[in-house]
Amino acid sequence: MAEHPPYPVGLRLTGRRVVVLGGGQVAQRRLPALIKAGADIHLVSPEATPSVEAMADAGEITWHRRPYAEGDLADAWYALIATSDPDANTAASAEAEAHRVWCVRSDDADRATAWTPATGHSEGVTVAVLTTDARGRDPRHTAAVRDAVVEGLRDGTLVAPHFRTRTAGVALVGGGPGDPDLITVRGRRLLAEADVVIADRLGPRDLLAELPAHVEVIDAAKIPYGRFMAQEAINNALIEHAKQGKSVVRLKGGDPYVFGRGMEELHALAEAGIPCTVVPGISSSISVPGAAGIPVTHRGVAHEFTVVSGHVAPDDERSLVDWPSLAKLTGTLVILMGVDKIGRIAETLVAHGKSPDTPVALVQEGTTAAQRRVDATLATVGETVVAQDVKPPAVIVVGDVVALGPDGTTA
Numbered sequence: 001m002a003e004h005p006p007y008p009v010g011l012r013l014t015g016r017r018v019v020v021l022g023g024g025q026v027a028q029r030r031l032p033a034l035i036k037a038g039a040d041i042h043l044v045s046p047e048a049t050p051s052v053e054a055m056a057d058a059g060e061i062t063w064h065r066r067p068y069a070e071g072d073l074a075d076a077w078y079a080l081i082a083t084s085d086p087d088a089n090t091a092a093s094a095e096a097e098a099h100r101v102w103c104v105r106s107d108d109a110d111r112a113t114a115w116t117p118a119t120g121h122s123e124g125v126t127v128a129v130l131t132t133d134a135r136g137r138d139p140r141h142t143a144a145v146r147d148a149v150v151e152g153l154r155d156g157t158l159v160a161p162h163f164r165t166r167t168a169g170v171a172l173v174g175g176g177p178g179d180p181d182l183i184t185v186r187g188r189r190l191l192a193e194a195d196v197v198i199a200d201r202l203g204p205r206d207l208l209a210e211l212p213a214h215v216e217v218i219d220a221a222k223i224p225y226g227r228f229m230a231q232e233a234i235n236n237a238l239i240e241h242a243k244q245g246k247s248v249v250r251l252k253g254g255d256p257y258v259f260g261r262g263m264e265e266l267h268a269l270a271e272a273g274i275p276c277t278v279v280p281g282i283s284s285s286i287s288v289p290g291a292a293g294i295p296v297t298h299r300g301v302a303h304e305f306t307v308v309s310g311h312v313a314p315d316d317e318r319s320l321v322d323w324p325s326l327a328k329l330t331g332t333l334v335i336l337m338g339v340d341k342i343g344r345i346a347e348t349l350v351a352h353g354k355s356p357d358t359p360v361a362l363v364q365e366g367t368t369a370a371q372r373r374v375d376a377t378l379a380t381v382g383e384t385v386v387a388q389d390v391k392p393p394a395v396i397v398v399g400d401v402v403a404l405g406p407d408g409t410t411a
């Protein structure tokens with residue numbers, strides 16, 4: 001280890017000759033980044049791994065099928081020495097030194113003139129980490145530092161706002177079913193960059209506590225709406241904050257487009273000329289049953305699943321759900337917003353041919369610490385909901401998948 005730390009630099013290799021000696025695992029790992037950098041890559045090696053060979057076949061590198069020979073590095077700007085022959089590596093490294101070609105050596109980093117940093121990428125930034133500790137290199141530590149930084153930037157636990165590209169506007173973010181780990185990476189990042197967050201009751205509310213003090217958090221349920229409808233009041237709040245030049249996140253439960261009124265908000269924003277991005281989320285319709293051990297499909301049991309809203313009863317004239325047709329399906333029925341009406345929904349399904357013994361599960365507050373599963377059948381679910389005091393939010397699953405045991409047998 002030299003007593004001075006390495007000097008970090010970004011090489012711009014477009015069209016410049018880079019020589020790689022050896023076509024094994026090291027080359028296989030390093031070549032993609034060199035290709036991405038646009039380098040004119042010459043691989044010198046009698047053999048190569050199938051992946052390296054595929055790069056040559058695709059014309060991404062030029063492969064000279066022979067061992068290293070003196071003179072190979074003469075015109076190179078940069079070299080990667082990684083053959084399995086120590087003598088060849090030493091000779092090539094001496095040639096690189098003589099021609100002042102920066103060179104990385106896979107077998108002896110101390111005798112190399114350049115080191116490859118542990119790199120990762122996040123949103124247009126390359127994170128490159130090098131050991132500078134005079135006690136010696138620690139590649140696993142540098143990789144761990146790289147991972148920590150890249151992961152932190154991706155999941156929003158490290159906040160680095162975009163000053164160049166940051167534009168005012170609204171992001172409709174699907175926050176997932178409630179567990180804060182179940183938001184998407186993009187959603188979490190946008191949340192970390194927000195000036196204003198307008199949040200629903202459902203979704204990952206724990207994440208709100210982590211936001212910096214300057215972020216204005218607005219509870220959508222508490223927006224005063226006077227003579228407006230609640231949704232119009234929310235739309236207006238989104239528009240007003242975005243017009244003040246702020247980054248606004250509309251944090252929703254599950255996915256914005258699954259009974260989430262995402263498109264209504266998108267239309268209102270478009271009408272007001274506000275830029276809007278929509279970030280999908282993990283919908284409770286699939287994840288909440290899953291969290292309670294229920295797959296919505298299973299080979300040989302259910303080849304379809306249907307997600308319906310149960311917020312109005314089957315005989316309500318506002319209902320758009322064709323309950324008689326649903327009763328004829330053999331697959332899984334997933335009902336959201338159906339706790340209050342499940343008794344009448346079950347009666348309707350049975351009246352149109354569904355077996356009263358069909359298993360039903362109600363999963364309340366799925367993926368949160370308060371998750372609770374209550375089982376019933378179509379014949380008993382109306383009473384069970386009352387007797388067990390099941391409360392919204394709950395996802396109701398109807399079908400044979402409910403009875404699947406963890407070992408794949410029916411329970």
Ligand SMILES: C[S@@+](CC[C@H](N)C(=O)[O-])C[C@H]1O[C@@H](n2cnc3c(N)ncnc32)[C@H](O)[C@@H]1O
Pocket residue numbers: 177178202203253254255256257258259260282283284285288335336337338363364365366367368392393394395396
């Ligand atoms: C207005 S809908 C919104 C659905 C959401 N956009 C989604 O994709 O999950 C609200 C309903 O979703 C269901 N729901 C959402 N999160 C839930 C959770 N963590 N546990 C149980 N049910 C949930 C309940 O049926 C609730 O009444």
